Amino acid sequence: xxxxxxxxxxxxxxALTTGAFADGHAKTKVGFIFVGPVGDGGWTYEHNxxxxxxxxxxxxxxxxxxxxxxxxxxxxxxxxxxxxxxxADLIFTTSFGYMDPTNAVAAKFPNVKFEHATGYKRADNVxxxxxxxxxxxxVQGHIAGKMTKTNKVGYIASFPIPEVIxxxxxxxxxxxxxxxxxxxxxxxxxxxxxxxxEADAATALIEQGADVILQHTDSTAPQAAAQKAGNVITFGQxxxxxxxxxxxxxSSIIDNWAPYYIERVKAVMDGTWxxxxxxxxxxxxxxxxGEISDAVPADVKAEALALKDSLADGSYHPFTGPLKKxxxxxxLAEGETADDGTLAGMNFYLEGITGDIPN
Amino acid sequence: MIVxxxxxxxxxxxxxITPVFAVVATMIAGGIMFALLGKDxxxxxxxxxxDPLFNEQFAAFSRPQLLVKAAPLILIATGLAMGFRAGVWxxxxxxxxIIGALSGAxxxxxxxxxxxxxxxxxxxxxxxxxxxxxxxxxxxLKVKFHTNEILxxxxxxxxxxxILASMALGALRNPEGNGFPGSRNFKDYPSAxxxxxxxxxxxxxxxxxxxIAVIFAYVLFSKHMMGFHIxxxxxxxxxxxxxxVDPARLILFCLGTSGALAGLAGLFEVSGPAxxxxxxFNVGYGFTAIIVAFLGRLNPFGILLAGLLMALTYIGGExxxxxxxxxxxxxQAFQGMLLFFLLAVDVLTNYRIRFGKRKVA
Numbered sequence: 001x002x003x004x005x006x007x008x009x010x011x012x013x014x015a016l017t018t019g020a021f022a023d024g025h026a027k028t029k030v031g032f033i034f035v036g037p038v039g040d041g042g043w044t045y046e047h048n049x050x051x052x053x054x055x056x057x058x059x060x061x062x063x064x065x066x067x068x069x070x071x072x073x074x075x076x077x078x079x080x081x082x083x084x085x086x087x088a089d090l091i092f093t094t095s096f097g098y099m100d101p102t103n104a105v106a107a108k109f110p111n112v113k114f115e116h117a118t119g120y121k122r123a124d125n126v127x128x129x130x131x132x133x134x135x136x137x138x139v140q141g142h143i144a145g146k147m148t149k150t151n152k153v154g155y156i157a158s159f160p161i162p163e164v165i166x167x168x169x170x171x172x173x174x175x176x177x178x179x180x181x182x183x184x185x186x187x188x189x190x191x192x193x194x195x196x197x198e199a200d201a202a203t204a205l206i207e208q209g210a211d212v213i214l215q216h217t218d219s220t221a222p223q224a225a226a227q228k229a230g231n232v233i234t235f236g237q238x239x240x241x242x243x244x245x246x247x248x249x250x251s252s253i254i255d256n257w258a259p260y261y262i263e264r265v266k267a268v269m270d271g272t273w274x275x276x277x278x279x280x281x282x283x284x285x286x287x288x289x290g291e292i293s294d295a296v297p298a299d300v301k302a303e304a305l306a307l308k309d310s311l312a313d314g315s316y317h318p319f320t321g322p323l324k325k326x327x328x329x330x331x332l333a334e335g336e337t338a339d340d341g342t343l344a345g346m347n348f349y350l351e352g353i354t355g356d357i358p359n
Numbered sequence: 360m361i362v363x364x365x366x367x368x369x370x371x372x373x374x375x376i377t378p379v380f381a382v383v384a385t386m387i388a389g390g391i392m393f394a395l396l397g398k399d400x401x402x403x404x405x406x407x408x409x410d411p412l413f414n415e416q417f418a419a420f421s422r423p424q425l426l427v428k429a430a431p432l433i434l435i436a437t438g439l440a441m442g443f444r445a446g447v448w449x450x451x452x453x454x455x456x457i458i459g460a461l462s463g464a465x466x467x468x469x470x471x472x473x474x475x476x477x478x479x480x481x482x483x484x485x486x487x488x489x490x491x492x493x494x495x496x497x498x499x500l501k502v503k504f505h506t507n508e509i510l511x512x513x514x515x516x517x518x519x520x521x522i523l524a525s526m527a528l529g530a531l532r533n534p535e536g537n538g539f540p541g542s543r544n545f546k547d548y549p550s551a552x553x554x555x556x557x558x559x560x561x562x563x564x565x566x567x568x569x570x571i572a573v574i575f576a577y578v579l580f581s582k583h584m585m586g587f588h589i590x591x592x593x594x595x596x597x598x599x600x601x602x603x604v605d606p607a608r609l610i611l612f613c614l615g616t617s618g619a620l621a622g623l624a625g626l627f628e629v630s631g632p633a634x635x636x637x638x639x640f641n642v643g644y645g646f647t648a649i650i651v652a653f654l655g656r657l658n659p660f661g662i663l664l665a666g667l668l669m670a671l672t673y674i675g676g677e678x679x680x681x682x683x684x685x686x687x688x689x690x691q692a693f694q695g696m697l698l699f700f701l702l703a704v705d706v707l708t709n710y711r712i713r714f715g716k717r718k719v720a
Contacts, residue, residue, distance in 0.1 A: 037687065067681040071642040074632035078424050079677055085417055086682060100544055100634060120539075159638060160528055161539055190524050190638060358528055 028269050030054060031088035032066040033080060035095035036193040042218030042238040043192065043255070044068065047094045047117075050257030057262045061269070072097025080105040084112045090268045092261070093117065095192070096161060102126060113273050115264060118163060120344065122275055129260060132281030133163070134343070135311045136253035137170035137214075138318040139289055139304050140235050143251060144212045145175030145182050146300045147233055154205025155186045156198060156215040156222055160357050162346045164216050169350045170318045171214055174307075176352055184353055185210060195221035206232055213248075223249055233295065240290040251304070252290030259285060279340065282312045319343065324351040363710040373708040374656065380707075381700035382668075388700070389693045398683050406682055407675030407693070417678065423561025425670045427632050431456070431624035433569040433666035435648035437576045438617030440657040444580075445589040446596065447613040451497065451512030452621040453645025454519035455490040459622020460629035461526055462489025464636050467551035468531060468542060478550040482626060483564070490622015491615050493519065498614035502607040508614065520641065527638045542636035545629070553631030565627025569666075572620055576659040585612065621645060650698055672697065 032051050036044035051064050065088065070079050076098050083091055084105060090113045093102045099119035106114045106126045114126045122128055144153050153175060157164050168186060175182045185208060187201040198217045202225035205213060213234045215222045220241050226232040226248035234244065236252025260278065267273040280286035289308050292301045310316035321332030326349035332338060349357060386408075390400030411421040435452045442449045449455075463486030470478050497511035531542040545552045556562045580586040592599040592609055600606065624644065633640055651669050655661030676690035 031681065065681045065684075067677060067687075069687045072639055073637060073642060074427070074628065074634075075642060077632070078421075078427075078674070079681075081420055082417060082674075082678060083681060085420055087416075096539070097637065097639065104546070159540060190520075358525070 027061060027063040028058070028090070028265065029086075029088045030062060030064045030265055030268075031083040031086075031091040032064065033070050033076065033083070033091065033093040033095075033098060034066060034068040035070065035072065035097070036218055037068050038066070040193050040218050041220045041241060044094070044218065045239050046255040047092070047257055050261040053258035054261050054265050058265065058269075062265060070098075073101075077101035077104055081108070084109045088112060090115065090265060090273070096163070113268055122277060124275055127264075127274075127276045127278070129276075129278040129280075130163070131255055131286040132279060133253060133255070133287060134166045134170035134318055135281040136287045136289055137167045138174045138311065139308050140214060140251065140253065141171035141174030141176075142178055142307055143235075143292070143296060143300060143304050144171065144214065144233075145177065145179035146303075147250070147296065148175075148179065148182060148212045150209045150211045151179065151181045151183060152208065152210040153182060153184050153212045153214065154202070154208070154210030155184055156201045156205070156213065156217050157186050157188050158192050158216050159190060160188065160347075162344060165349070165357060166343060166346045167216055168353065169346065172353050173323065173350055174318070186353075186355055188358055189217055191217065193218045195219040198222050199225045202226060203229070220244065236290050242290065245291070246293030246295045249293070250295050251292045254288035254290050256285055256288050282308060283314060325349070326351055326353055362713040363706070364713050366709055366711055369708045377704040377708055378654075378664075378701060380704045381697065384700040384704070385693070385697045388696050392689060392692065392696075393685065396685065396689060398685055403679050403683055403685060406679040407672060407690075409675075410678050410682075411671055411674045414678075419559070421674050421678075423555075423559060424674055425667060426561040426566045427563070428673055429666040429670035430563070430565040430569045431628050431644045432648050432651045432669055433663055434565065434572055434624040434627075435617070435621045435645055436651040436655065436662045436666060437569070437572045437659055438620030439648055440652045440655070440659070440662060441576065441579070441589055442613035442617050443593075443652060444657050445592045445609055445613050447610050448509045449494065449497070449512050449614055449617045450509050450649065451494070451514075451516045451645070452617060452648055453641055453643065454512070454516035455493045455618040455621035456625035456628075456645045457516075457519040457523050457641050458493040458625070459486040459490035459619075460625030460640060461523060461531070461636065462486055462622070463626030464542060464545075464629050465526075465531060467545065467548070467630060470551070471543065471548060474550045476550070479553070479564075479630075482551060482630060483623065486622045486626025487619040488622070490625065491619040493622070494614045494618020495611070498611045498618075501614075502610055508610075512614075516645070523636070523640060524638050527636050527640070531636050533635075540638055544635045545631070546634050551630055553627050563627065563631045565624065565631060568623055568627065570663075573659040573663050580659065589613070621648075654698065654701055668697075669694075 034044045038044055038048040054062060055064055067079050070076050072095060080101055092115045094117045096118045099116055099121050102114050102116045103121050103123060103126055106123055110125055116126060116128050118130045119128050155168055172184050185205055189197050189201050191197055198219050199221040202213050202222035206229045211232050213222050213226050213232060215237045218238055223234050223241055223244040226234045232248055233250045234248040236249050238255050240252045240254050241249050292304060317337040319338035321336040322334045323332040325331050386404050390404055393400045393403040410417055412418055439449055439452055463482040466485040467478060467482045496515060497508040500506040500511055501508045527540045533541060533543045553563050588604045588609060592604055629636060651662060651665045654665035672694050679685045680687055680690055
């Protein structure tokens with residue numbers, strides 16, 4: 001318990017320094033913990049864009065700090081603690097693996113606010129936030145189903161966690177809807193960012209006959225591999241990856257964290273910050289669909305955009321029954337839509353997907 | 360004309376002071392790099408080497424963290440040094456570290472939620488045994504079939520990583536974890552948690568084990584017959600064979616000991632600082648320890664200092680990264696420079712520099 005008192009002392013000292021901020025003299029200090037390098041062109045790149053948007057919005061009133069490439073384990077807890085000690089008022093930890101470290105540090109720094117991306121553990125000073133990427137996956141699946149000629153779609157998955165499984169399911173059912181013969185091959189890369197591994201996975205899938213590559217990893221390596229192979233289409237992941245448009249990249253799912261980050265920083269400045277759980281999709285703008293390139297026929301593009309609009313206004317839910325699980329058991333009845341609780345913990349494939357979720 | 364002249368014996372004096380030279384050279388070259396990146400070089404160097412130890416805002420937290428970060432490095436490097444001295448190249452400590460962590464964690468989790476004093480000691484034994492057995496694979500293959508232990512031990516790292524992923528997603532997954540990968544957190548299981556022995560010191564059982572390992576290795580090298588055999592086998596393999604050293608026994612001893620120590624490091628890490636088995640639990644301690652072993656000149660006390668120095672550059676590097684906005688890649692380059700200069704100044708240990716004209720015939 002002594003540790004706690006010493007840290008509490010540090011917190012008290014911090015409270016003194018941040019006390020000045022109430023007078024409007026000191027800046028609000030916002031920290032970011034990134035899992036990859038800010039130049040990854042995908043996940044971390046977009047979080048960093050959000051950080052830059054915060055700086056642009058608040059100018060002199062805010063100071064942002066960040067640490068890139070932080071491993072998800074013992075090191076994360078140390079880095080987050082040091083950031084809290086440095087006087088941060090608000091810290092965004094932007095990967096699932098930071099969940100336990102974030103909550104452990106938050107317990108020691110009750111006056112610092114924490115925001116953990118894609119997790120499920122909250123506390124009085126810990127919020128969680130994530131985006132409904134699966135809405136974007138539905139649009140992606142639709143285009144993939146229409147565009148494939150070999151009827152083989154390759155999917156580079158990262159880790160078998162609900163977020164990734166949800167994406168595979170959403171893409172699959174929407175591809176299947178427009179192309180009953182479509183097959184998905186899923187490769188588990190066990191990494192969020194490893195250009196060499198991602199390129200290998202993409203090449204292997206293309207050699208097996210896939211002419212559409214979907215990825216849930218963050219680098220542009222699969223795009224480069226598809227470009228080399230020719231006649232293979234891909235989608236930008238997390239970031240627009242428009243440098244590979246119009247071919248192989250025909251569209252993308254863009255994470256847009258800027259509005260959320262600005263809103264939360266403002267809440268800290270105004271003293272109205274509360275622990276919340278946010279899960280936004282295409283409608284509020286947290287998930288964007290990148291420009292659909294001319295490589296996609298006009299009618300397919302129009303359908304995809306109509307699907308996007310129906311997702312944005314809420315008139316259509318990507319998981320609408322009738323849907324069965326992979327083992328043939330019923331999941332959703334005709335017209336029934338999935339509840340957020342089931343989606344948040346989704347650990348099963350839907351009917352028609354071959355292969356097993358690793359465990 | 361500058362001429363390098365080989366010394367008959369490596370210089371004792373230079374062996375001792377070259378590391379200081381290397382650190383100074385790293386500061387200068389690193390300072391230039393930071394300046395080119397548009398950062399104040401003096402502030403950057405101060406942040407890396409001074410702030411983790413003495414900055415009043417951070418030091419109370421980061422000083423103990425040095426021990427936490429250095430302990431697994433020292434523990435693994437001490438074991439590796441034995442083999443490296445004997446010419447037995449265990450490159451796969453990372454794999455033994457993973458298997459040790461998994462074995463120990465599995466034993467602990469099997470008892471959940473029983474509370475008892477014997478659970479943690481059992482985990483320690485299982486951790487050491489796991490690392491030992493994983494190292495026995497390249498050991499026995501080398502002894503029986505003359506395979507190359509460098510390749511076998513290295514490739515077994517990738518096997519171990521897949522076993523780790525499978526365990527985090529399957530057998531050891533937290534049943535109350537909402538389907539997410541990763542085991543229960545040992546912090547919530549007191550009997551199995553490798554807690555701090557004295558509050559706020561960073562001192563956990565892994566640090567104690569590292570210190571004991573250093574002392575044992577020192578005694579082994581300087582007083583024990585086995586230590587003599589190890590050195591003999593490394594320096595003069597033929598003489599060693601005539602001298603009655605059993606090469607098979609030596610290989611198994613070196614690999615087994617380094618494997619067991621790496622396994623222990625993994626167990627202490629997973630049950631303490633890391634807290635849980637997760638897919639990417641390993642962060643390269645097994646590979647960094649190879650650098651630490653050579654930085655420490657394969658000498659146990661040298662390794663102790665090298666481990667602490669390495670830990671300092673990690674923690675100071677993190678501070679520099681977010682306080683000053685130095686890119687992580689620049690920090691890694693800085694660490695690389697340190698190794699580079701240490702190896703480069705080795706020339707002064709083995710060679711004498713002579714200034715003078717070369718005679719023309």
